[in-house]
Amino acid sequence: MARIVDPVAAALLRAGVTPNAVTVAGTVGVLVGALGFATRGHFVIALVIITLSCLTDMIDGAMARQRGITNKFGAFLDSSMDRVADGAIFGSIAYWYATQHEPRLVAAALLCLLTGQVVSYVKARAEGLGMTANVGLIERAERLVGIGIGGVLWGFGVPYGLEIVMWVLGALSIVTIGQRMAEVYRQAYAR
Numbered sequence: 001m002a003r004i005v006d007p008v009a010a011a012l013l014r015a016g017v018t019p020n021a022v023t024v025a026g027t028v029g030v031l032v033g034a035l036g037f038a039t040r041g042h043f044v045i046a047l048v049i050i051t052l053s054c055l056t057d058m059i060d061g062a063m064a065r066q067r068g069i070t071n072k073f074g075a076f077l078d079s080s081m082d083r084v085a086d087g088a089i090f091g092s093i094a095y096w097y098a099t100q101h102e103p104r105l106v107a108a109a110l111l112c113l114l115t116g117q118v119v120s121y122v123k124a125r126a127e128g129l130g131m132t133a134n135v136g137l138i139e140r141a142e143r144l145v146g147i148g149i150g151g152v153l154w155g156f157g158v159p160y161g162l163e164i165v166m167w168v169l170g171a172l173s174i175v176t177i178g179q180r181m182a183e184v185y186r187q188a189y190a191r
Contacts, residue, residue, distance in 0.1 A: 001058060009062035019063040022056050023078050029053025030085040038092035041100070043162070044155035047148055050089060054144060057082070079124065082140060086116050089147060093166075108166035115173030116143050122180040131187040136176030143169055 012022065033049030060078065064070050090113035097105035119139065126133035138146075146169045153161025 019060040022060040026056025027081040034088040034092040047151040111170035133180035138172040
């Protein structure tokens with residue numbers, strides 16, 4: 001991916017675009033895909049827009065490295081925008097299924113939304129306390145790939161494909177939360 005991302009990052013830097021602007025633009029793209037299309041059940045179009053928008057996560061990092069400037073605000077902004085994007089994706093799916101009177105699917109999407117946020121929070125909180133929580137079965141990238149696969153299955157009319165993916169993502173996220181909490185527990189009591 002570096003062969004694709006690095007030249008794009010260099011071109012954006014030459015054009016005067018900042019890594020933070022790319023971070024925000026990527027989140028806006030995700031919001032357009034999620035709120036503009038997923039809320040209306042157009043999951044395949046939403047998937048394409050969201051996937052392209054999520055590529056900015058690699059581009060903004062490459063831009064910062066090429067500039068030789070990394071700062072705490074950039075890292076903070078990136079993490080915050082990731083939470084907004086993730087919430088919009090799963091919240092939009094939950095909204096769509098609520099309009100279709102599919103409470104089981106709403107529950108699956110809300111489980112993914114909640115557990116995805118907590119997976120990230122546990123790691124951030126551990127780091128804020130001077131520990132690490134770099135363990136677990138599933139992180140943001142796996143959740144995004146998983147929901148993408150679910151969207152493709154839905155687009156091809158595979159019955160229960162998206163639902164199964166969401167329940168699996170939710171379950172794996174719960175396991176990851178437990179793994180991270182156990183890791184922090186070990187570190188806290190090893191001191």
